[in-house]
Amino acid sequence: MEDNLNALTVLGFEGAFNLPVWVGQRQRLFEKYGLEVGLEYVKGSVDMINRMTSGSAQVALTSVDNVLAYRAGQGETADGSAPDLVAFMGGDHGFLSLMTKPEVASVSQLRGKCLSVDALTTGFAFVLREILVANHVALTDVTFDAAGGTGNRYRALVAGKHDGTLVRAPFERLAERHGFNVLVRGSALFPDYLGTVGAVMQSWASTNQDQLIGFILAYREALNWIFDASNHEAAVEILRTGFAELTDDEARAVLDDLMDPNDGLIHDMSIPDAGLDQVSRIRDAHAPVSTYESRRDCVDLRYLELAQSSTRWAR
Template identity: 30%
Template sequence: MRPGNAHAAGGGSGVSPRLSRRQLLTIPAGAALAEVLAKTRASVQAQGPTRLDAGMSFFNLDGVSAWIAQDKRFFEKYGLSVTIVNFQGGAKAVAAMAAGDVPIALLGAADIINARSRGVPLQAVAGLINKFPFDFVVGKNITTPAQLRGAKGAISSFGGSSEFATRFALTKLGINPQDVTLLQVGDEGSRLAALSTGQIDFTVLTAGMDLVAFDMGFKPLLRLYTLDQPFQQTVIAINTAWAKTHSAIVDSFLRATVAANVFIKNPLNTAAALALIHTHLPIKEANLKQGFLLYRDQFYSVYPFVTVPGIEFILRTRKMEQPATDFYDNSYLQALQDANFAATLAKSP
């Protein structure tokens, strides 16, 4: 991580677009807002890109939009020089955001809810994945749910989406989560390694990574992504204290994200997208392709809005009484959609 990047508008020596959230709210929505932000970005771009450290708390297909935005230089197109900083689990990413080390991050919605309920000024501004993308995968000696009682399972970190999904899966299988032991192991690669060495008996793996496990002889007891259950899996989150004076940077980051999603959703770009993704997630190409196509067709959205039912499901399950609107702000994406931003990119190669 470059020293000072996140504190100086997430940006080191670049000139930062100082358009406050209050100023944004006084501007009419849609094309007028887009025009003002475009002028702000043009002024900044003339003086070079703004450096920005962006966190990521997972290493799977949930993060494809950021990888594509970086590799296809969409971030640069909208005035940003982004360094993706990887964290082992949402708790560490939240701590870095709270400390000001990274002002924006891709992480689990459950982590944002936990943090904000404790007074940490974080908020989701985009919802990357709006349903469970997991398979509940078990050791080779487990063939029935009853065998899970007394077993050990791996999650990324307590309070995050992998723990939430694991507890939900256990309940759907008729197992009280209190009857198992959950261990904080880290990302999916680490959890799969623990499963393969017999240190744990079960975990949740996203599409693509689950196929790696299946090639090793492991089986799913439950495919969570086949369930008709709203769930806000992952989001793009901001430190709201930082964003008050850096709204144009948030807007630029989301423009690059939408541009990446337009590229991803175009079937003509499948081969190119897979080639780029494979440099970040070097699993067997057939597994990567199958997982990517599932994500592209079922999970990715051009405008990745945070979903109220997905947030409310987490709040309801955790018996939290705050309104869902406390935890997200869709206005950035809404302004882009109102301005028909994606239509200007649809014909891009």
Template identity: 30%
Template sequence: MSHRPLSVGVFSPSVLLRVARSVGLLQEHGVSVTEVQVESSPDLFRDLLDGTLDAAFTSPDNVIAYRFTPDNPLGRTGDARILAALDRGLGLGVYARPGVTAAVQLRGTTVGVDAPGSGYAFGLYAVLESLGLRPPGSGRRDYAVRTLGGTPRRLSALLDGRCAATVLGAGSELLAEDAGATRLAGLVEVCGRYLGTVLTAVGPHGARAARPLAEALARTAQLIVPGELDATVLREARTALGLTPQQAARHVTRLRDPDEGLVPDGTVDLAALRTVLALRLRHRPGDRSLATALEPERGLLEPRTW
């Protein structure tokens, strides 16, 4: 089978992708992949819309924003589509810097986000509001918001004191916890069923090109969740994310978690996607035209053909 090289944007190294490559499932599905690490969601979607990237791993909220809302950070939209669900958040939660043990201590501080009007930021606002802190846009807010970019940059900012709290997951939360950061609350426990990461591509050609990757990732997740690839996952988690053996073991447990782990068949859970959309509508009430964003005729979800 001929290989179709794909350039895939990621914020952090993907353990799922690396396991798929390691066990031969990318090759079996006739696809080769180059991971391209990007610093922020605007950078990611600029490259996707310009064709520099073929596909990306990102929050579904980003796909919604860059498909439907012209006031996104790029000021333009495109035919971005969700091809497959990859995970349910992988431990996404709000973490406070070492020394901060309660949300009340965040009053008057600065919290870090990828972009203020993006999905993980909306999750952060919801979690902090559940803990008694008023979010941006509520009149008298309790904290300031700073744009810091993707997860690795936010983790560094949290630990070196440039922000007092941020959203972390997918292994970064383990590094934060072991460095003394405090988990204030998780997105799933506050917001309900959640969709953390999806595979996206732009236009029908992009969707066709990335479909074999979606198939390979779904098959890989189907093997990881029941524990059939634990040794490989442990190795790749240590290498990709810089985890200790103990942290890697915790990450494997999280990947297999039914509420926050991998999506074993790639199917988008509409209830979880509605949670993501509801957070955007709650914190960006001017986006009411998005109320029908999940309807099939709007084109957000690429029809399953595999």
């Protein structure tokens, strides 16, 4: 174990998909690679980008759509741009569910309703628009409200401030307990969708390569731990610590979601071309300027490839 640890601030959003970070912290995996990792939740994607560009954080676990948007100058910060931001590893496939108030039983009943998103033109906002279009609901028939990250939107929904929103695991299970409806699961409409990625500023990564590779290797060890059946009860306990409202059975169901081979955590941490393409196509269907041709520029896999070539990768 390293004595002198490098502090690494990781920004993220509330959700069960943070399990690899929690495992890495509990099992002291990051410390093996000389890192002291702190996970901090942001208010929303704008807050995240501002903190990344200011240098107050080093790594973000965020939607790849945010990387596409800010690389292309289509974000919602003061200048809307973070051209130095790149995705360096894959995290998950989104775990997205459209939740609505109990009285809203179908997508068509969302006409005239207020839907919340993180930010209006980044993150998963365009997925919500795509769901509406697929169900023949005009975007002009609903009102969108920028309400911040998943946890904020869930709490606002339960408090009656909005009629519907996209949430991520495990908030759909918590909302169902309150009588709210799951109208659409994102995996059903967008089977290749790429959700969370690890993102970093290239300028920081180029001068801190060893730290970034160490983070990747520790995250990989955490994933191996999660996918090891002998650790499942311990993983359930960690999930319940993160979300005290979850019952044991609900936490086990969430863990099953996380380990789903098609829709769960990305065990090899790759960034699938099909997933990136699907996010790009959805963004280009709704954004004023196409990012499709530049989508490959938002990915830098050199650090993941160096980690994969390490003898520690297979552990």
